[in-house]
Amino acid sequence: MTASLPETLPKTMRQIRFTAAGGPEVLAVETVALPEAGPGQVLIEVVAAGVNRPDIQQREGKYPPPKGATEIPGLEVAGRIVALGEGAEGFSLGDEVCALTISGGYAEFAVAEAGQCLPRPAPLSLVEAAGIPENYFTVYSTVIERGRLQPCEAFLVHGGSSGIGSTAIQIAKHHGARVFATAGSAEKCAFCVDLGAEAAINYREEDFVERVKALTDGNGVDVILDMVGAPYLAKNLSALAIEGRLVQIAFMQGYKVDAFSMTPIMMKRLTFTGATLRARPKSEKAGIARGLARDVWPLLEAGTIRPVIHATFPLEEAAKAHELMESSAHLGKIMLVTGR
Secondary structure (H helix, E strand, C coil): CCCCCCCCCCCEEEEEEECCCCCHHHEEEEEEECCCCCCCEEEEEEEEEEECHHHHHHHCCCCCCCCCCCCCCCCEEEEEEEEECCCCCCCCCCCEEEEECCCCCCECEEEEEHHHEEECCCCCCHHHHCCCHHHHHHHHHHHHHHCCCCCCCEEEECCCCCHHHHHHHHHHHHCCCEEEEEECCHHHHHHHHHHCCCEEEECCCCCHHHHHHHHCCCCCEEEEEECCCHHHHHHHHHHEEEEEEEEECCCCCCCCCCCCCCHHHHHCCCEEEECCCCCCCHHHHHHHHHHHHHHCHHHHHCCCCCCCEEEEEEHHHHHHHHHHHHHCCCCCEEEEECCC
16 A cells, blocks of 8 residues: 655656666656655655665666666665655654665655655755765664674775765774775875875775785784775785674675685684675664664764765766766765755
8 A cells, every 4th residue: 555645746757767778878867757655665855866886787787676676776865755655654744864765766756665764964965965875874784783893993994985985984983993995096095084094095006905904013904894896805804803804895896706715714713794785674774774873873963974975966967977986086975966
């Protein structure tokens, strides 16, 4: 059963669809009927939506949405709740929220599970708030929960200037950890340090394994968050301290390794784990949202941490947003705005 749409809402909306698998040129604007909120869901009038690497993979035909989800891209939005599905709890019409969506965010209206919505932090605009869900859900669930990062431990994140990286630096820093990052230019390294990294390593000029060991008196780091993949596996294992944890969240440069030594895993008692977010049950995502509300939202409300927005594009210029993301020239988040 779904809730009927209020009479005050428009009958149609704009959204972005992939016309085929391919490059940014396959993104097209279309006009369709508004979606309806199902049981436990809310309908959000979208002010802004985040652009993320999985959107690129979906566009290329490499990362289809889970069965039953819309093929419209977009994993995070912020806006105003305009309709409540049966049994949706915790929010009221008109509430300003940000939400993790399984898909459908590149649109003027989007459906989200009520359990995956969180209130807009007071210091942030809705555009800024839309840059929270995908990265903060990912970092909290992998670094804090799965990686078990503890205060005073040493933490390394690769791609520190990305949306994930900039989020991980801030959360780990305010969790009490020593934070290190890798990035591909002096500008990006400076950006990481400004966010709170104790040191940022230009991987084009330095061996990050040697550098982190020098920074930790030869011990290595306790937790690594990696999205590079195969080329970094052996190096990551070498850079970890005794009882270290390597958390894999993507394979941007490949997922197959022809050969590597398993000896470090045994000798240093390492944990090699990984996680995806999109395919996890909605009950687990709601649990992550509760953890964020408890541990991270107070920091956002206080203005202690915040998403870093690099650029915004109108919804109809989504192809330009994808081109920017693929260039890796951005520092922080890339956003789409609907004008609503």
